[in-house]
Amino acid sequence: MGLVDGFVALFSSWQAVLFTIIGTLIGLIGGAVPGLSSGAMISLLIPVTYYMGPLPALAMIYAVSKSSDFGGSIPAILFNTPGTPQASATQIEGFPLTRQGKQGKALRMAVVASAQGDVFSELLLIFGASFLAIYAARLGPPEFVGIYACAFLIIGGLLGKSIVTGLSSVVLGLLLSLVGTDPITAGERFTFGSFHLFDGIGLVPVLLGLFVLSEVFEKAGDTKAGAAEEAVAGTPTHPDDSRLTWSDYKRVFPTICRSQVIGSGVGILPGLGSVVASFVAYSEARRRSKTPETWGKGEIEGIAAAEAANNATSGSNLIPLLTLGIPGSTAAALLSGVMLVHGIEIGPRVFETSHDLVYGIFAAGLLCIATYFVAGYWGAAYLGRLIARIPSRVVYPVIFLTCYVAVYSTEQEVFDMVLMTVFGIAGFVMKKLGMSPAAFIIAFILGPGLERALRQTFLLSDDGLLFFLERPVALLFLAMGLVALVLRLRRSRKA
Amino acid sequence: MTAGDHSEGQGTDALRQCAVGVVILAVCAVMATQLGKIYVEPADSGLGARGLPSFAIGAGFLLAIVQIVSNLPAALRWARSGAVSAEWRGAGRVAALVVLAFAYIEAILLFQYALPTAVAMSLMLYLFGSRGIVRLVVFPIVAVAVYYFVFFVLLGLFEEPGSILRYDSYSFALQIRHMLGLQ
Numbered sequence: 003m004g005l006v007d008g009f010v011a012l013f014s015s016w017q018a019v020l021f022t023i024i025g026t027l028i029g030l031i032g033g034a035v036p037g038l039s040s041g042a043m044i045s046l047l048i049p050v051t052y053y054m055g056p057l058p059a060l061a062m063i064y065a066v067s068k069s070s071d072f073g074g075s076i077p078a079i080l081f082n083t084p085g086t087p088q089a090s091a092t093q094i095e096g097f098p099l100t101r102q103g104k105q106g107k108a109l110r111m112a113v114v115a116s117a118q119g120d121v122f123s124e125l126l127l128i129f130g131a132s133f134l135a136i137y138a139a140r141l142g143p144p145e146f147v148g149i150y151a152c153a154f155l156i157i158g159g160l161l162g163k164s165i166v167t168g169l170s171s172v173v174l175g176l177l178l179s180l181v182g183t184d185p186i187t188a189g190e191r192f193t194f195g196s197f198h199l200f201d202g203i204g205l206v207p208v209l210l211g212l213f214v215l216s217e218v219f220e221k222a223g224d225t226k227a228g229a230a231e232e233a234v235a236g237t238p239t240h241p242d243d244s245r246l247t248w249s250d251y252k253r254v255f256p257t258i259c260r261s262q263v264i265g266s267g268v269g270i271l272p273g274l275g276s277v278v279a280s281f282v283a284y285s286e287a288r289r290r291s292k293t294p295e296t297w298g299k300g301e302i303e304g305i306a307a308a309e310a311a312n313n314a315t316s317g318s319n320l321i322p323l324l325t326l327g328i329p330g331s332t333a334a335a336l337l338s339g340v341m342l343v344h345g346i347e348i349g350p351r352v353f354e355t356s357h358d359l360v361y362g363i364f365a366a367g368l369l370c371i372a373t374y375f376v377a378g379y380w381g382a383a384y385l386g387r388l389i390a391r392i393p394s395r396v397v398y399p400v401i402f403l404t405c406y407v408a409v410y411s412t413e414q415e416v417f418d419m420v421l422m423t424v425f426g427i428a429g430f431v432m433k434k435l436g437m438s439p440a441a442f443i444i445a446f447i448l449g450p451g452l453e454r455a456l457r458q459t460f461l462l463s464d465d466g467l468l469f470f471l472e473r474p475v476a477l478l479f480l481a482m483g484l485v486a487l488v489l490r491l492r493r494s495r496k497a
Numbered sequence: 498m499t500a501g502d503h504s505e506g507q508g509t510d511a512l513r514q515c516a517v518g519v520v521i522l523a524v525c526a527v528m529a530t531q532l533g534k535i536y537v538e539p540a541d542s543g544l545g546a547r548g549l550p551s552f553a554i555g556a557g558f559l560l561a562i563v564q565i566v567s568n569l570p571a572a573l574r575w576a577r578s579g580a581v582s583a584e585w586r587g588a589g590r591v592a593a594l595v596v597l598a599f600a601y602i603e604a605i606l607l608f609q610y611a612l613p614t615a616v617a618m619s620l621m622l623y624l625f626g627s628r629g630i631v632r633l634v635v636f637p638i639v640a641v642a643v644y645y646f647v648f649f650v651l652l653g654l655f656e657e658p659g660s661i662l663r664y665d666s667y668s669f670a671l672q673i674r675h676m677l678g679l680q
Binding site for chain 1: 510513514516517518520521524525528531534535536537538541543544546548549550553554556557560561563564587588590591593594595598599601602605606610614617618621622624625626627632636640644648652654655657
């Protein structure tokens with residue numbers, strides 16, 4: 003019933019439908035532009051959402067994050083340059099197929115596997131999240147402290163170049179989330195006497211700085227950056243080279259099914275993301291293959307595995323966000339940022355407080371999949387040719403100056419431009435040093451929630467930290483975080 | 498991978514980890530100076546207003562010290578080898594971009610939005626390798642016109658008044674909005 007309500011909510015607003023389609027196309031094009039991450043695209047669009055209703059805004063952002071996962075595979079297949087990091091596994095088999103003149107088949111395989119993996123993941127989100135949210139709504143402040151701590155440990159442990167740099171990113175994000183006023187005493191905190199900081203550090207300048215401006219700085223400092231590999235596409239020798247036949251699909255169907263399960267599973271876990279999912283699924287498919295000698299030379303099954311897993315993370319990584327209020331990936335963190343901007347409560351109660359909105363987003367997800375399937379199946383090759391004609395020497399200056407006017411548009415404060423520049427430099431330095439902007443932003447967004455839960459817990463009992471011993475669920479989450487950290491430590495020692 | 502590549506990777510990594518430690522240490526030290534200024538209610542019970550900030554600063558200090566202590570010897574060896582200079586290739590362009598960014602913001606405060614944006618766009622295009630009158634002059638003017646139309650006309654933003662060059666762009670934007678049938 004919820005999904006029906008969602009479709010009614012979506013289709014009763016022409017803006018929601020229109021912005022879902024626009025978001026899908028932006029994601030598709032942006033994902034196909036090498037060097038422009040989906041995080042950067044979403045961050046650039048967040049100021050625009052200030053002028054939109056909650057459903058069109060969230061539907062657009064969700065659509066961008068979903069379709070850019072597929073969009074990244076277009077240049078990976080056609081030009082041997084992945085548009086997004088998660089398309090790197092697709093590139094291994096995709097570009098050799100282009101050299102053989104089978105780029106049409108490769109692109110169609112990518113879009114079919116992406117759409118199938120995405121639908122599976124979306125259904126898991128629709129039916130799994132609401133079910134889990136019923137149980138999550140029963141949790142109290144101590145359990146949420148355990149959940150936040152678990153998320154910080156997992157994300158910090160996994161997202162940095164090393165555990166310590168990852169955790170440092172988390173601590174930095176947490177520390178800067180505390181700037182502003184104390185939620186209980188209303189006394190100022192870390193404002194350094196600046197009235198601009200009384201309400202805390204704005205989310206939009208931080209997002210635009212960390213995810214967009216830092217990419218421009220990175221591009222400016224990149225002396226090795228070269229153009230995409232010259233088009234060396236072979237000529238199709240058979241009509242089947244340009245299309246996906248039923249026998250092709252039947253052959254890879256089990257691989258797609260297995261990969262979508264892998265992708266969805268990886269997507270639920272905070273911090274792992276679609277890059278890990280696509281490589282795990284690709285390796286698994288290669289390991290199981292009866293013809294391993296064909297892999298690396300243009301095996302269509304490899305594209306199916308990587309793309310199905312890659313897109314299967316996009317729905318499932320919203321499960322921790324919607325059930326526990328924990329964004330497990332950059333895209334989920336940015337989506338939670340838009341929810342905060344629109345005053346939507348994040349966490350298990352969102353299914354009660356914003357029922358139609360949440361199901362509307364799910365419906366928008368399905369509409370997005372249908373849109374990028376149609377656009378990708380018949381238009382990916384044309385899009386690839388179009389992208390190849392966009393010069394990066396024009397794209398980055400435009401992005402740079404768009405950031406400034408976009409951040410100004412949110413509060414009409416020049417101070418936000420300064421803040422964004424500072425975070426742009428910070429993001430650039432963080433990436434150079436192996437720290438994780440994604441871990442930083444997740445901690446920055448979750449910081450106020452952790453503080454609220456922690457202070458409520460300490461008000462509930464005079465036992466202090468010992469109170470957690472009486473709460474097994476909180477201890478369980480804490481233990482999960484510690485176990486993840488120990489496992490990462492052992493793995494990095496072995497390496 | 499050769500043994501040389503391996504030690505190069507380790508050296509770079511140690512230097513990076515040390516740099517992270519120094520950055521975190523600096524941020525925590527600056528924040529620690531503000532810790533005593535956080536207002537605490539006399540009758541405050543529970544964790545208190547300084548509880549989580551103190552914990553975060555403490556954790557930051559601890560992580561920074563661990564990083565510096567465990568990586569300093571390797572980082573120093575690597576720094577002495579002189580191979581660090583390769584890491585700084587391209588830093589000049591980034592520094593130019595940072596200067597341009599702050600100068601652009603300052604210029605907006607002096608001359609309002611349009612003129613600094615056109616100049617900044619032209620400089621950015623030059624920095625990223627564009628050449629020629631069309632790219633460096635015509636394109637920035639068209640881009641400013643597009644930005645102006647989208648943000649100041651359609652979305653109705655107010656321009657920050659300049660302290661040297663000041664003009665009323667809002668009335669002009671309002672006229673266009675009326676012409677387009679917007680409120």
